Amino acid sequence: MRTLSSTLLTAQKSPSSLPYVEAKVYDFEQGIKRLTWERLYTGTEPDNHHGIAFDGEGSMHRVASRHVCLLYHKTSSPAPGSDFSFKINMGVYCQGPCAIASYGARIYIFFL
Numbered sequence: 417m418r419t420l421s422s423t424l425l426t427a428q429k430s431p432s433s434l435p436y437v438e439a440k441v442y443d444f445e446q447g448i449k450r451l452t453w454e455r456l457y458t459g460t461e462p463d464n465h466h467g468i469a470f471d472g473e474g475s476m477h478r479v480a481s482r483h484v485c486l487l488y489h490k491t492s493s494p495a496p497g498s499d500f501s502f503k504i505n506m507g508v509y510c511q512g513p514c515a516i517a518s519y520g521a522r523i524y525i526f527f528l
Contacts, residue, residue: 457500467516469523477523478502479516486510486527 420428443450466480476494480487480502487502494500512528 456494456496456498459500461502465513467514467525469516469518471518471523472520477516477518479514479525479527481510481512481514481527484509484511486514486525488525 443452461480462482464480464482466478468476468478470476474493476491478489478491478500486506486508488504488506489500489502491498491500506525508527510527514525514527516526517524
């Protein structure tokens with residue numbers, strides 16, 4: 417048989433007979449806050465090579481290679497309900513993988 421701590425003994429003898437559980441949840445991993453993800457868009461585009469990056473101002477930049485062309489799109493305020501359709505054909509020959517990266521306000525696009 418185990419002995420109860422003084423806190424549990426006091427709670428057991430209190431007039432309230434309803435027990436409760438207190439849980440504390442922390443969204444940290446080794447002191448670093450975990451990233452939370454939210455789906456903004458469920459696309460209708462066919463699966464293909466694509467990339468996404470966010471610049472220093474929070475704008476979202478996307479690239480996709482499709483049918484030997486490279487497509488580009490920028491969304492200034494990404495949120496549910498925003499227009500995420502590709503609007504700019506970069507006019508370059510691209511049939512393989514593509515990638516995008518950002519550094520502050522600069523956007524770098526890589527493709528084959």
